[in-house]
Amino acid sequence: MDQIALLPDWLDPETLLTNLGPWAFWGAVAIIFAECGLLIGFFLPGDSLLFVVGIFIAQGFIDLQLWIAATILALAAMLGNLTGYWIGAKAGPRLFEKPDSKIFKKEYVDKTHEFFDRHGNRAIVLARFVPIVRTFITAIAGVARMDFRRYFIYSAVGAVIWAAGLTVAGYFLGNIPVVKENLEAMILLIVFISVIPIGIEYLRHRREKKAAAAEGITDED
Numbered sequence: 001m002d003q004i005a006l007l008p009d010w011l012d013p014e015t016l017l018t019n020l021g022p023w024a025f026w027g028a029v030a031i032i033f034a035e036c037g038l039l040i041g042f043f044l045p046g047d048s049l050l051f052v053v054g055i056f057i058a059q060g061f062i063d064l065q066l067w068i069a070a071t072i073l074a075l076a077a078m079l080g081n082l083t084g085y086w087i088g089a090k091a092g093p094r095l096f097e098k099p100d101s102k103i104f105k106k107e108y109v110d111k112t113h114e115f116f117d118r119h120g121n122r123a124i125v126l127a128r129f130v131p132i133v134r135t136f137i138t139a140i141a142g143v144a145r146m147d148f149r150r151y152f153i154y155s156a157v158g159a160v161i162w163a164a165g166l167t168v169a170g171y172f173l174g175n176i177p178v179v180k181e182n183l184e185a186m187i188l189l190i191v192f193i194s195v196i197p198i199g200i201e202y203l204r205h206r207r208e209k210k211a212a213a214a215e216g217i218t219d220e221d
Contacts, residue, residue, distance in 0.1 A: 013045050013052040017061075025062045025069060028053050029076045032163060035135055036080025039087065046131065050163055051186070054170020066171050070164035077128070077159035081138045085151060088142020124154035128162035 016031075017024040028049055035044040050073065056062040057069055127137040141151055173179050179186050 013049040016045075016049070017052060017056055024056065025053065025064055025072075029072060032073055033076040033080040033083075036077045036159075037083035037087070037138060038080070039084070039135060039139060046134065047129070047166060050166035051170035051174065054167040054172075055174030057167075058171045058175050066168065070167045073163040073167055074159045077163040078156055081124075081155040081159065082152075084135070084138025085142040085146075085148070085155075088139030089145065090142075121150055121154050124151060125158040125161065128158040 017028065020027040031044050031049060032046060034040070035046045053062065053069065053073070054066070057064060057066055062069070123137060124141065127134045138155075173186070
């Protein structure tokens with residue numbers, strides 16, 4: 001399998017999992033939890049890691065049934081989100097009001113806040129597919145005191161679609177010769193496909209905004 005050049009060597013999913021040996025799967029679980037719940041995990045390779053986990057299960061490098069692995073990874077993503085919500089609810093306001101630091105840059109928070117305000121409940125699902133945003137939006141939801149029941153439901157849906165979905169995709173697609181030989185291109189394709197819902201939501205938001213502006217002009221007339 002060609003190395004994924006999109007990431008530095010120490011963050012390359014294949015290298016990471018290979019170096020972890022028999023602990024590869026549980027290392028992946030820890031990384032998914034950290035990226036989804038711990039604010040310092042925003043740089044971790046979530047999408048590509050899940051895909052490679054699926055490939056490694058298919059190859060037998062990770063000795064675990066697919067449905068068990070997918071369930072555990074979805075739970076890790078879910079628990080990560082709940083942890084992020086708790087961090088936001090308890091410490092978020094004090095943390096995010098601080099000036100820029102090397103890790104918590106205000107631009108990350110502003111970008112996530114705008115995303116959350118624009119998409120509301122659906123943001124929790126959609127954000128799963130947007131690097132950096134998926135890390136910070138959990139805390140933003142906690143800061144905003146989003147209704148916990150709604151947050152829990154949307155987080156669970158997003159966790160299954162994202163974590164389980166990409167793992168299953170890696171399992172069934174990763175050993176197809178054209179995919180195996182062009183893994184870097186496949187990762188780029190995954191990123192592209194993952195942002196399609198965001199683009200659709202953005203266009204819908206623009207249409208609604210234009211329609212509202214047009215109605216305002218009509219009312220004035």
